[in-house]
Amino acid sequence: MQPAASTGEVVGINACTAHGWVRGFVELGRYRRLTDLLNNTAAVYLVLHGGQILPTGAQVWPPAHRRVLLRKHDVLFVLPTTETQPRSPAGLLVAKEPVRVGLGVGAYLLSGALHLLEHVVWEQYLANLQSQFLPLTDVRVAQAATDAEVARVSYAAVNREHITVLYELPAGQ
Numbered sequence: 001m002q003p004a005a006s007t008g009e010v011v012g013i014n015a016c017t018a019h020g021w022v023r024g025f026v027e028l029g030r031y032r033r034l035t036d037l038l039n040n041t042a043a044v045y046l047v048l049h050g051g052q053i054l055p056t057g058a059q060v061w062p063p064a065h066r067r068v069l070l071r072k073h074d075v076l077f078v079l080p081t082t083e084t085q086p087r088s089p090a091g092l093l094v095a096k097e098p099v100r101v102g103l104g105v106g107a108y109l110l111s112g113a114l115h116l117l118e119h120v121v122w123e124q125y126l127a128n129l130q131s132q133f134l135p136l137t138d139v140r141v142a143q144a145a146t147d148a149e150v151a152r153v154s155y156a157a158v159n160r161e162h163i164t165v166l167y168e169l170p171a172g173q
Helices: 034-038 122-128
Strands: 010-017 020-027 045-055 065-071 075-080 096-105 108-117 133-143 149-159 163-168
Touching (some): 034 149, 075 108, 096 133, 096 149
Antiparallel strands (some): 010 020, 133 149
C-alpha cells in the first residue's frame, strides 16, 4: 500500500529494530537519497505511510496503519524495498574506494561495501563521521546466531550507534 498523495519520491523500506521489523513507505521530500533523510538530525522520527509492525517472534504481518512514526535512534538498519537511483548533481561526485566489511548489528551480521575516499583509513572515517546512518552496498544480512540469510540487497543504511563489531573482510568475500 503506497501513500495516496505523495509530495516527492516514495521509497519502500524494511527497518530492523531490536524488537522486530517495521515496513512501509517514506517520502524523500527535498532529499536525494534515503541516507540523507535518515541523517537529517532535525527529525527524530521517520514517518512511514502504510506502516506495518512485526514484533520479534511473530510470523504474519498485521494490517497496515495509515501512518507510523518510527524513532530513528532505535533503528538498527534499513533495507529499501524499492530500487532508487540517487540523483547526484553534476560536479559533486567524489571517487571512493569500496572496502568490504562485516558488521555486527543487534542479532544480525551484515556484510557489504563501505565506500571510502582513497586517502582516508576507514577506521578514522568511522571515528570522525558525523552521519548516524552509514550506507553499504552489495549487502548480505544474516542472523548472527545461525548465519541464516535474511536478505541480500543492493543497498542498506546502518545505524552506526548500534554497530557492536566491525571488521574488514578478506578480498573476494
